[in-house]
Amino acid sequence: MGDERFAVISGGGTGIGAATAQALAEDGFDVLIVGRREDVLARTAEKIGVQLGRPGAVTAAVADLADPEQVAALMVRIGDRPVDAVVNNAGGVLGGDTATLAGLADVWRVNLETNVLTAVLLTEALRPALRRPGGRVILFSSIAAQRGGGGPYSAAKAALHGWAYDLAAQLGPDGVTVNVVAPGYVADTEFFGDGMTAERHARLVTQTLVGRAGLPNDIAGAVRYLVSPGAGYVTGQVIGVNGGSVLGR
Numbered sequence: 001m002g003d004e005r006f007a008v009i010s011g012g013g014t015g016i017g018a019a020t021a022q023a024l025a026e027d028g029f030d031v032l033i034v035g036r037r038e039d040v041l042a043r044t045a046e047k048i049g050v051q052l053g054r055p056g057a058v059t060a061a062v063a064d065l066a067d068p069e070q071v072a073a074l075m076v077r078i079g080d081r082p083v084d085a086v087v088n089n090a091g092g093v094l095g096g097d098t099a100t101l102a103g104l105a106d107v108w109r110v111n112l113e114t115n116v117l118t119a120v121l122l123t124e125a126l127r128p129a130l131r132r133p134g135g136r137v138i139l140f141s142s143i144a145a146q147r148g149g150g151g152p153y154s155a156a157k158a159a160l161h162g163w164a165y166d167l168a169a170q171l172g173p174d175g176v177t178v179n180v181v182a183p184g185y186v187a188d189t190e191f192f193g194d195g196m197t198a199e200r201h202a203r204l205v206t207q208t209l210v211g212r213a214g215l216p217n218d219i220a221g222a223v224r225y226l227v228s229p230g231a232g233y234v235t236g237q238v239i240g241v242n243g244g245s246v247l248g249r
Contacts, residue, residue: 005029006083007227010065010122011090012058013040015189016140019216020087022048023224025057034074034122035090038062065090065118071125083129085136085227088119092191093153108152115156120163133175136227139164141182141238146246157182161238168236177235179226184242187213209244 007024011017012033021031041060049055063070094110097103144150145157168178185204222241
């Protein structure tokens with residue numbers, strides 16, 4: 001496999017994950033995208049390889065990252081290859097019936113599993129393989145973790161912040177950085193499903209200082225910087241990429 005840089009991206013089949021896979025592949029990384037939909041992953045991997053004229057630049061693996069056994073099987077596939085970047089993009093808002101305590105528990109549990117446990121299991125499984133020095137861990141949070149409004153989703157994303165600080169302290173002596181990217185409203189993703197209307201879009205754009213929605217490439221650009229050699233002195237940070245919807249503090 002040579003000395004090429006290697007990145008693993010969860011939720012890499014669409015939206016921000018796919019844009020990040022393309023950005024890193026353009027920078028010379030070999031990229032493994034991981035998700036639960038084989039057909040979506042395969043199409044994205046093939047499309048990027050064709051566009052770059054580098055077939056195999058992006059490969060795909062199907063796994064439910066909340067399942068320890070499937071994460072372990074993924075590690076067998078990766079083998080002993082050094083990992084330069086782990087980008088934890090998988091996640092989302094999961095709803096359900098909260099009229100009963102049992103239903104409420106289910107909704108909170110699935111949001112924590114989808115947004116926190118997936119990142120924890122993938123990162124911890126790959127932790128021994130992180131290149132030292134030079135490895136990069138990226139966690140995806142959300143503007144919802146900074147200003148609320150998402151209930152269990154907000155809480156789950158906020159949980160990643162505290163864990164990132166601990167992980168940054170643990171891995172810093174090895175020259176490995178850990179950072180959180182917190183996007184604001186990003187159009188052209190599957191995040192909102194059928195819940196986006198013209199009125200809601202306009203309202204979210206109005207909340208920005210730049211007068212537009214974010215795009216997947218905006219978020220990929222932040223990741224591109226954080227995994228680069230030039231970001232070796234940036235760790236333990238929450239990077240807001242939100243058009244000014246929430247100001248840094």
